[in-house]
Amino acid sequence: MEKLSFEFEASDPIKKPxxxxxxxxxxxxxxxxxxxxxxxxxxxxxxxxxxxxxWKNVLTRFFDRYPLLADFEINDFGATPGVVNLRLTQAMEVLNHE
Known part of the structure; x- marks a missing residue:
């Protein structure tokens, strides 16, 4: 098990969890x-x-497109980079449509 931490510049604050x-x-x-x-x-x-x-490469691509200001917690059980991107995109959908 590995614990990773990253920070990215962000300008779009989220309003809800x-x-x-x-x-x-x-x-x-x-x-x-x-x-x-x-x-x-x-x-x-x-x-x-x-x-x-x-992880850094996948997240850099995400934050280049979506500079979300949020605290992210990601719990992974062997997801591929494609699944990581899918879940991050799903989080964006929830933010945009609820």
């Missing part, structure tokens, strides 16, 4: 909470060690 996904084999959950300041913080717990650079 969001939860998508589940922690299960090959999947992950994403929890977003409103935050203060100018940086999004991400705390990731993953069952797959040694993938920090891949």
């Amino acid at each position: 969001v939860h998508v996904g589940v922690v299960a084999s090959g999947d992950l959950e994403v929890i977003l909470k409103p935050a203060q300041g100018t940086k999004a913080t991400l705390k990731i717990v993953t069952g797959s060690d040694g993938f920090k650079e891949i």
Whole structure:
């Protein structure tokens, strides 16, 4: 198990908490909470060690498109980068449509 932390510059504050996904084999959950300041913080717990650079690349692409100001908690159980992107996109859908 590995614990990762990232920060990204962000300018779009969220107004409500969001939860998508589940922690299960090959999947992950994403929890977003409103935050203060100018940086999004991400705390990731993953069952797959040694993938920090891949996480950084996936998250950089996401924050380049969506500079969400939030505290992110991501609990991973071996999700692929495609699933990570899917869950982050689903969180965006929840923010935009509720």
